[in-house]
Amino acid sequence: MSLQESSGVALWRQVADGIERGIADGRFAAGEKLPGEIEIADTYRVNRHTVRRALAALAERGLVRAERGSGTYVEAQRLAYPLRSRTRFSEIVGAGGREPRGQLIDASEEPATRELARELGLKTGAPLVRIESVRLADRTPICISTSWLSADRFPGAGAVFANVRSMTKLLAHYGVRDYRRASTRVTATIVDASDAARLDLALGRPVLVVDSTDVDTDGKPLVTKRARFAAERVEFLVENS
Amino acid sequence: MSLQESSGVALWRQVADGIERGIADGRFAAGEKLPGEIEIADTYRVNRHTVRRALAALAERGLVRAERGSGTYVEAQRLAYPLRSRTRFSEIVGAGGREPRGQLIDASEEPATRELARELGLKTGAPLVRIESVRLADRTPICISTSWLSADRFPGAGAVFANVRSMTKLLAHYGVRDYRRASTRVTATIVDASDAARLDLALGRPVLVVDSTDVDTDGKPLVTKRARFAAERVEFLVENS
DNA sequence: TCAAGTTGTCTATTATCATAGACAACTTCA
DNA sequence: TGAAGTTGTCTATGATAATAGACAACTTGA
Structure with a gap:
């Protein structure tokens, strides 16, 4: 997963879009647990804080739900x-x-x-x-x-x-x-x-x-x-x- | 035209998307002259430099072409x-x-x-x-x-x-x-x-x-x-x- | 109970985004 | 020719994005 800089789209947003695509095409099924923040940061080659911002945006839109100590889980459907x-x-x-x-x-x-x-x-x-x-x-x-x-x-x-x-x-x-x-x-x-x-x-x-x-x-x-x-x-x- | 902050999309990119939409739905026809940079900045309520960056991005993709002293013109089609x-x-x-x-x-x-x-x-x-x-x-x-x-x-x-x-x-x-x-x-x-x-x-x-x-x-x-x-x-x- | 793994919060630093103003270079049209 | 209007380039400043590290709070399973 390589992201693009100075495209006018913030890195956290690119990560959020990537995760959302994963949900949309079924790589992450509803109810399933996403990879940990550190692992996501690793695959996209960004800082963990950037991943956290991406997840926060998805959570606000109701696509995922974070559970402290446990993990982040997928919520929705088309x-x-x-x-x-x-x-x-x-x-x-x-x-x-x-x-x-x-x-x-x-x-x-x-x-x-x-x-x-x-x-x-x-x-x-x-x-x-x-x-x-x-x-x-x-x-x-x-x-x-x-x-x-x-x-x-x-x-x-x-x-x-x-x-x-x-x-x-x-x-x-x-x-x-x-x-x-x-x-x-x-x-x-x-x-x-x-x-x-x-x-x-x-x-x-x-x-x-x-x-x-x-x-x-x-x-x-x-x-x-x-x-x-x-x-x-x-x-x-x-x-x- | 009101834009949105902290959406993960840079302002110049939002302006570029707006202009591109205008081209796509025919508000700006191919070959036609776009409004001046100052006027665009005015309608989107952003700085002229931000508009310039948006136009530069569109120009790089070949959608528009700037002519110094004259104006910026539309290029393409779907x-x-x-x-x-x-x-x-x-x-x-x-x-x-x-x-x-x-x-x-x-x-x-x-x-x-x-x-x-x-x-x-x-x-x-x-x-x-x-x-x-x-x-x-x-x-x-x-x-x-x-x-x-x-x-x-x-x-x-x-x-x-x-x-x-x-x-x-x-x-x-x-x-x-x-x-x-x-x-x-x-x-x-x-x-x-x-x-x-x-x-x-x-x-x-x-x-x-x-x-x-x-x-x-x-x-x-x-x-x-x-x-x-x-x-x-x-x-x-x-x-x- | 405890260790490992998870999300949550804090401080700090650097690069990019966005604004602002001034002026040069060029085109258009009267 | 000259004035008005256009794009191009420069300097400067504050806000936001992204990185980095450390540790707290919590869950899970052995």
């Missing part, structure tokens, strides 16, 4: 999230035995940019409702989602969402009985400051960015979204037909 | 990468007008872990060939791929791959005329040190991790892989049927 044409957050979370929740952060009206207009089959500048929301599993925030809908077709959508807290129910309120995912685009980046705060995520953590558009049974665009998932809390499953 | 049941690296890169290349890093034999055995429909401990390779578009490394195949069915696969430098050609060499993607699993994490060096990627950058298994026309598993893509160089397109 949420499996299928990407298919019928994608419903509440169903996916519920299937994992966890309690899904949604919450409105902000809603406002704004004109369509050229790209949003193209996705929604509208003209540039057409009035849109922008809905910013956070979705949680139990009490853990999973993703921040920004959705855009036509303000003409869905007037007052922001207020409706504030009540029903679900995109499926919002669409049903306007008479949309069924819909499906038309396109999905996945990439990854580093979380920005405002998303970090809302996802309860440290700066510098990766997020999975999903751009998608939902259409009705006739293929007519309903809503287009950009969702940012805390990468450390989910794994996407792509279904290949 | 590779569009469809995830479908028929996924061939060379075809995807070639379609973008770039030259695909593959290169063997390492090949060795190792026994199947329980998980690898399950994916490949073998028994735990069965002999596998592990092939580590890097794939490039023009001269830019795009991903590092670790592939596992049955050593019984594909004897000497490592040597074959070293010659043909393509998984499709390797399989053809053993009489596999066609194959398709059976499962795909996407997540993201921070790059580890050895991948960082091979992808020519700075530490702390995100990578998209794709776990997948290819099967023949009868649905029999051929090869299972874990590929790590430099997130800043690709975007995945998920096809929803």
